[in-house]
Amino acid sequence: MPPSGPPAALPVPAARCSTARTMPAAGPARRSATPRQAALQRLDAGVYGDCVDCGQPIALERLRVQPAAERCAACQAARERLRRA
Numbered sequence: 272m273p274p275s276g277p278p279a280a281l282p283v284p285a286a287r288c289s290t291a292r293t294m295p296a297a298g299p300a301r302r303s304a305t306p307r308q309a310a311l312q313r314l315d316a317g318v319y320g321d322c323v324d325c326g327q328p329i330a331l332e333r334l335r336v337q338p339a340a341e342r343c344a345a346c347q348a349a350r351e352r353l354r355r356a
């Protein structure tokens with residue numbers, strides 16, 4: 272019976288598949304990105320949660336309800352008012 276010692280070379284886990292990070296650029300311009308993609312881009316840029324119009328942080332409650340929101344409630348309301356007019 273062999274003495275108990277450190278186990279011989281442990282199998283090294285294979286490198287994790289990284290296909291998820293290699294996403295092909297969907298559109299020619301960033302403007303064509305979906306709100307969700309735009310939110311992810313802002314997350315990458317470190318500005319996620321900031322209103323794109325006034326730069327103020329968007330209320331957490333709002334982000335919780337609408338994670339892809341890119342404007343604070345005030346700016347969004349103003350924008351929708353303009354769009355309807």
Ligand SMILES: [Zn+2]
Nearest residue numbers: 322325343346
């Ligand atoms: Zn705003």
